[in-house]
Amino acid sequence: MTLHTECQPKLVKPIELRCIASLIPHCGILIYAMIATVTLNPALDKSIYVDRLHPNDTNRILRVEVDAGGKGINASRVLKELGSETIALGFVGGKIGSFIEHVLENEGIPTDFVHVKADTRTNVCIQELTGSPPTMLNEPGPNIAEDDFDKLFDKVRKVARESSFVIFGGSLPPGVPKDIYKLLVNAAQESDSKAILDSDGEPMRLGMKSMPYMIKPNREEAERLVSLRVKNVGEAVRAANILARNGVKLVVISMGADGAVACSAGEVWQAVPPKVTPVSTIGSGDSMVAGIAHILSKGGSLGEALKLGAAAGAATAMTDGTEICSHHQVQDLLKKVRLERLS
Ligand code: TA6
Numbered sequence: 001m002t003l004h005t006e007c008q009p010k011l012v013k014p015i016e017l018r019c020i021a022s023l024i025p026h027c028g029i030l031i032y033a034m035i036a037t038v039t040l041n042p043a044l045d046k047s048i049y050v051d052r053l054h055p056n057d058t059n060r061i062l063r064v065e066v067d068a069g070g071k072g073i074n075a076s077r078v079l080k081e082l083g084s085e086t087i088a089l090g091f092v093g094g095k096i097g098s099f100i101e102h103v104l105e106n107e108g109i110p111t112d113f114v115h116v117k118a119d120t121r122t123n124v125c126i127q128e129l130t131g132s133p134p135t136m137l138n139e140p141g142p143n144i145a146e147d148d149f150d151k152l153f154d155k156v157r158k159v160a161r162e163s164s165f166v167i168f169g170g171s172l173p174p175g176v177p178k179d180i181y182k183l184l185v186n187a188a189q190e191s192d193s194k195a196i197l198d199s200d201g202e203p204m205r206l207g208m209k210s211m212p213y214m215i216k217p218n219r220e221e222a223e224r225l226v227s228l229r230v231k232n233v234g235e236a237v238r239a240a241n242i243l244a245r246n247g248v249k250l251v252v253i254s255m256g257a258d259g260a261v262a263c264s265a266g267e268v269w270q271a272v273p274p275k276v277t278p279v280s281t282i283g284s285g286d287s288m289v290a291g292i293a294h295i296l297s298k299g300g301s302l303g304e305a306l307k308l309g310a311a312a313g314a315a316t317a318m319t320d321g322t323e324i325c326s327h328h329q330v331q332d333l334l335k336k337v338r339l340e341r342l343s
Contacts, residue, residue: 034163035079035293036193037072038156038184039090041141041173042100043123045069047280047321051129062129065280065321068103069123071169071198074286075293077324078312080109082294087112087163089155091173093142094119112159114151118142121173125321131278141173149176153187160191164297167289168207169198181207189213194296198289200224211247216289218254236261237268237342252292252306254285257317259310261342262292264302268343271306273314274336281317287325288313307339 047065068077072090079086088104093116100120104111121139128134160166166188168181177183181203185195194213197204200221208215208225222230222239230239230253240251240263250264259272291312295305311334315325 032162032164032193033085033297034159035084035086035165035167035297036156036159036163037076037079037086037088037090037167037169038152039070039072039088039170040144040152040168040176040180041121041171042068042070042073042090042092042097043121043138043141044096044099045123045125045282045322047125047127047134047282049127049129053126053128053135065323067322068100069283069322070100071286071289072167073100073104074283074322074324075167075169075290076104076109077107078283078287078290078316079294080107081324081327082290082308082312082330083327084290084294084297086110087159089113089152089159091116091142091144091148091152092120093117096120096122112155114148114155116142116144116148125280125282127280127321134280134282138171141171144173144175146175149180153184156184157187157191160188160193163188163193165194165196165213165293167196167198167293168212169286169289171199172203178202179206179209182210185210185212196289196293198285208243208246208248211249213248214250214252214292215243215248216252216254216285216292217243218285219256222253233258233261233270233342237263240268250302252288252309254288254313256281256284257314259337260288260306260313262302262306266343267302267341269303269306270340270342271303271310272338272340273310273333276314276318276333278317279319280321280323282322283324284313284316287316291330303339303341307337308334310337 049063076088097120121141124137126135197212288309291309292305315329
């Protein structure tokens with residue numbers, strides 16, 4: 001699958017040089033380097049490590065990790081690490097919002113957040129040393145006023161004009177309409193950018209009505225979307241084909257240690273990373289989205305994109321808390337990812 005099927009020279013709008021990645025001579029179209037991310041509900045991720053979690057009892061905490069979090073923000077951090085140009089948008093507020101902005105600025109990631117009155121939320125993740133899946137306690141987030149999301153829309157429209165992809169990820173904070181992703185995906189795609197949506201439940205379902213270029217549910221999120229079991233590769237392929245009927249060009253279903261399946265234009269691929277010792281899977285799905293967007297924004301194939309996405313997801317699972325993968329870890333795992341075309 002190539003990134004651009006139309007090969008008519010496209011009327012190219014004047015854009016800043018920093019966004020130009022490459023000019024495809026025979027097509028005369030530009031692929032913009034920039035990949036924007038939009039996180040409506042960022043978070044300070046507080047990972048708490050215990051031997052075993054004993055509910056209704058006193059638990060002695062072994063270690064605490066604190067990091068900037070939120071699906072789009074994690075994706076921007078991985079995109080930067082992989083060498084893509086990225087910018088992070090969304091809503092931030094209070095001291096926690098400033099902390100998140102400083103983390104991104106320290107990593108050289110430009111931001112253009114809407115600053116809201118209330119504090120950005122904190123998500124607590126309780127990790128047992130047994131390696132079992134974490135227990136997540138996610139706060140709802142700050143209430144967003146109408147003029148705040150009007151400001152966000154203007155920023156999304158502007159950044160989309162200079163971006164090959166706009167990645168929308170995560171839950172909705174209180175106060176935003178349930179169909180905000182439908183409106184935002186439209187806004188991005190009306191500005192000739194490709195929207196990637198990674199959310200859950202009703203916001204994801206409504207967002208799909210705008211036919212984003214790509215969606216990336218995990219197994220459980222896919223089950224909720226198609227009301228069918230998604231326990232193995234065959235069931236994931238079935239779910240991906242059903243979701244692709246909604247007009248979404250590329251459906252990726254992430255499956256943890258089993259990697260991911262991707263369905264697009266009749267092609268179905270599976271990428272399985274090598275077995276790794278998971279320390280914290282937080283941000284693995286976001287890393288997969290970043291890896292896929294990174295390759296596609298450079299005109300790479302679906303197979304190459306899925307392979308890098310699987311390597312990035314597995315590499316992040318090897319890191320602490322919301323810490324993201326390193327370029328070196330990703331390249332090391334990439335060689336060992338098993339890629340197979342299923343149909
Ligand atoms: O995918 C990881 C992550 O973004 C964490 O950083 C944590 O903040 C959580 O997911 C947020 O997800 P939510 O669906 O609540 O927006």
